[in-house]
Amino acid sequence: MCGIVGIIGKENAADILLQGLEKLEYRGYDSAGIYVTDGQGENHLIKSQGRIADLQKKITGELTGTIGIGHTRWATHGRPSERNAHPHTSENGRFTLVHNGVIENFEEIKQEFLQNNSLGGETDTEIVVHLIAHFSKTAENTKTAFKQALKVIKGSYAFALIDNQEPEIIYVAKNKSPLLIGLGEGFNVICSDAMAMLQETNHFVEIADGELVIVEKENIQIEDQKGNLIFRESYEAQLDLNDIEKGTYPYYMSKEIDEQPSVMRRILEQYTDEQDQIHVEASVVAEAAECDRIYIIACGTSYHAGWAGKRLLEDLAGTPVEVHLSSEFSYNMPLLSEKPLFLFLSQSGETADSRQVLVKVNALGYPSLTLTNVPGSTLSREAKHTLLLHAGPEIAVASTKAYTAQIAVLAVLAAAVGAKKQNPAASVFDLTAELSLTAAAMETIVDEKMMISQLVESFLSDTRNAFYIGRGMDYFVSMEAALKLKEISYIQAEGFAAGELKHGTIALIEEGTPVIGIITEEATAAHTRGNLKEVESRGAKTLRIVSESLAGKQDQLIIPTVHPLLTPLVSVVPTQLIAYFATLHRGYDVDKPRNLAKSVTVE
Template sequence: MCGIVGIIGKENATDILIQGLEKLEYRGYDSAGIFVTGKDKQDHLVKSLGRIADLQTKIGPEVQGTVGIGHTRWATHGKPSERNAHPHTSSNHQFILVHNGVIENFEEIKQEFLQNKQLEGETDTEIAVHLIEHFAQNGLTTKEAMKKALTVIEGSYAFALIDKNNPDTIFVAKNKSPLLIGLGDQFNVICSDAMAMLAETNHFVEIADGEMVTVQADKIEIEDTKGNLVYRESYEAQLDLSDIEKGTYPYYMLKEIDEQPTVMRRIIQEYTDAIGDTMIDEKIVKKIIASDRIYVVACGTSYNAGWVGKALLEKMTNIPVEVHLSSEFGYNMPLLSEKPFFIFLSQSGETADSRQVLVQLNELGLPSLTLTNVAGSTLSREADYTLLLHAGPEIAVASTKAYTAQIAVLAVLAKAVGDSKKNQSSLKFDLAHELSVIAAVMETIIDEKMSISQLVEEYLSTTRNAFYIGRGVDYFVSMEASLKLKEISYIQAEGFAAGELKHGTIALIEEGTPVLGVITDRKTAAHTRGNLKEVESRGAHNFVISLGSLSKETDQLIIPDVHPLLTPLVSIIPTQLIAYFATLQRGYDVDKPRNLAKSVTVE
């Protein structure tokens, strides 16, 4: 959600900004813009509604400079439009600002400081740049004016500001929204995500909340809220540019579905030793064993993975587990147990809803672990412990490989804790071997793309609605499967506990309604088949995904058997492909569904 890039000290600033914005397209946006200038003070502000490609068509050869900022906007305040697109300028056109986040008190700022200002758009960002201008016109330097504005502004923000009268500096600040400084040789860059500037540098400096940074071509200076200089070592981003390219794939989502077997094997390598024993930091294991309840906190796909994780953790560790939505937990915290342990699931590690929960827990001194795909991300830095997913960059908005990676790493964690407790008979299996089997089965399912595409054409090509049903972990898979289908194909899909159909939901079944049943659990298989018969008698068009040992000849998709605890890792794969082909057949953009952002960095 929203992306910021900036560059100072290179002749081809425009090209670098555009390339950086293209790398941030995965975050979701509805408009984009750049501002470039240089020592000759020839200024160029270009904005466009739509895609980066639309912006590029408006950039002429004269748009050149050595310093610039760029932005992709996802509308929060004000509808998507060119006038609401960033960068925004002050009324005297001296200051140019890009912003990611939400200014909560923008109305109050407008009333107190800007009553006589004529605003061009409807965004909270425009309020911020006018506020900086207001303080500068009262005798403060640009740096002082921005610092003063930060004391007034409430909410989340990542700011990058240029003063056209002094184009040798970009002023940067952040609070709750991600922003990094990239270090180069006689140049420096700014970005919301390291992958945006990997073509320029792989050395980055993190910025803490409340800090302000002055960025020049040959140096950066970080100041805390009291004005004290802060020195922080840079880190090397462990990313490969080839990992974030589509290669021969038409869409990132298809590439990322295909990468899941490799991700499983990478997790085996990272978290198990040569004889298959789990390798998890003993401090994490001891903390979990000492707890009386585990709380999994997450959003969206990660929340669905958390429910599968609950089943794994409870069966392997014998510790009760609760799963909570971050956006609810933060403002309606339940009564906690005496010795809680918190696990945060987040692909990006920047999820704002989860972060505001973690801030509260840190104030209470409660232990936490983040499972994330991004080393050095905010949730990783601020939690007590981190386990990386090792899934590689995930670009498509619809998460696939991060979901299965989260479940696999949760399985490794559960096995490590259970082995340490030595009290669960269900632990007597070789997890490394079973995950190897999972990887092979994933490949088998992925190889069935064409037959899955044909089934999608038969069952989902014209439908407005669809339902996934299952029991136990199959219900959890149904939740994620329906999310995948609805978020990219726009079919109104829901995942239901199969046994709940007769308690009201069956009223939604009409003639021809697709109902996709997931059957991988032996003890509930017959019950789910009974529920499928119930909806079939009301006109449903049934589509069954079943485990080989539980299958019937009439089932549409049959999955090879895997260890009973790990079936969600394979039963989800066909549903990812179902969502992919349903979207493709309807002519929609698989990677960039409407109204959605990959990284949700505002609450």
């Protein structure tokens, strides 16, 4: 993985590809490359390790061409290097290919078909382009050779292939990895994400798994695995180019942290009726009200949001909830209840681990609901129901507003189901009023940026590790807070249930170790304060994030008090800012942390 772009039918193909790759930078990558041809024998293949800027430096003179493909790579097979960067070419130079995904049987393919081939790199993608060239020796045409290769390949893929003997076509195929065709007047484009080609078109056609597409400048032809032609209507991407620009902000993450209060208000607008009552599609509410257990399936930040959602759904809807990591659940499915509902949390809607679970859930015939930020994404299309996050594009690799949007939409769902079931807890919970107050509380915190920056400079400037602790909802936020800190500042951070410290983890506390305590629950506040005293007595430096109603004179970060079920929406904001400023003070790139990708489309 990470991102694919392609263009056919425009004179400035190289410029369009580079602009598209720049728009995909947010997904994370370690190398990049483009291939451009004019169809008259003028072919250009340029690759570079590092950023798009490094690739641009290698482009000298004008690249002429009307057809091309480009790629940003996040290494799965082979180290980040120029030789492992995409596009890859066949041994005879005829075929050029870009690929997202993982080919599971690439070693077997190499042994069976390519023992005499000379390979320049270490990637599974290079194996595929050599395989296509192998089949082309006996196939009647390139499409047939491509289809023969697809029958052999096992794994996930999104392919874009150019045969320099047919420079008026880009061949495309996908399985599990996202890919779109963009439609223009006299040209067409290919992209992993609509954002990459919004400057060219906002009309896109989705491709289903197992389909092959012939893309020409005036036409596209979609075929299923049996060769049957498929007609599919295009859709208009509801994105504004201004939404994916930083504006006056130095980093996307800063912009997205600041946008969270407005996201809360947008969610209320989308999920309330004219009487300001919570409104969710009746079929979704009915399905959730009738189930006997909800299984939340998610990864990373979404997994942490799921824990906050568990409390909301159990308290307001009165339904038992289990929270599972997608990558574990797929291979270790527990005993299920009689009437389960599977709820998938994913910012992108393309998370491969979660999709693997959804495929199994669909095969078992169980109902499913996806909460995602991307309409038309794979998890949205393949689940029975979808609730959108309405957070707007999230570009920074470290998720912020998608996390809080997930919790807010889970609160909407919980309130709606609780009302349907006439659960007493839901009847006294005015989500519209409470979420409005929460949005105002979030604004109060983002206005205190400079104070948080100063605290971070003195508290985390030179540490190698740090701990977050809390209980209940505060423990759930501690896990997310630690993830934010580690993924962008590279501080080795862990989030623990405060009561568990003395059962082993306190052995790691030494002089100067930073420990951040989150305290928003009245019932457990004294206990967490006691745990902070325990680590202080062993030399730790402590910082306390405390709700105003529970605050004391020695507490450094005081946050507004909101409804207990919504505290994660408020208490997480200072931890996002702590991670942001810790990264700035250490001189790292906030938006593009090393080794990480925004949308994880491989298992």
